Amino acid sequence: MHAIRAFQCAGAVTLALMGVGESVAADAARGRDIAQRWCSECHVVAPGQSHGTDGVPTFAQIGRSERFDEGSLSAFLAAPPHSRMPNLSLTRSEIADLAAYIKAKQP
Template structure:
């Protein structure tokens, strides 16, 4: 009986992760769309972008930075620390997508 319950619970968890997207791989294309919509006003988020602030790092610089690995960048985006950076209230999946895009630069 315990084994059946364990299998059912594991199956339920796997189904929930699939439905909520938490178990899915990060989507860099969706990350690019998020970056272009929410970040490109201040950051240069893509090659060929002609405007952005020169007082903030480009996404290429952030992606290459040793200070920000995937985990620390995700934590930063989940709880923005900079007063000039808006609280975007991104989901974990959106943060993963954005991090994947930034780190791919």
């Protein structure tokens, strides 16, 4: 009986950890969708996009920048330090997805 209970507990812990791992993993495809919806008015966010605001870096430029790794980019997106970029009130998951998309290999 004790072995069965231990097995059930181990199974529950395994399932819980699987769910946590999935929720933490960033999804660059979802990040692309967020970028196209919220960022493409000012930034060039994808190959083939023909317009952006002058003087605003493209996502490809940001992605190649040594200044930003995913952690520092996430911190920047959570609290933009300048007034030109609006605070989009993204969730931590959306920020992680957007940062993953930006840091993905860009042309």
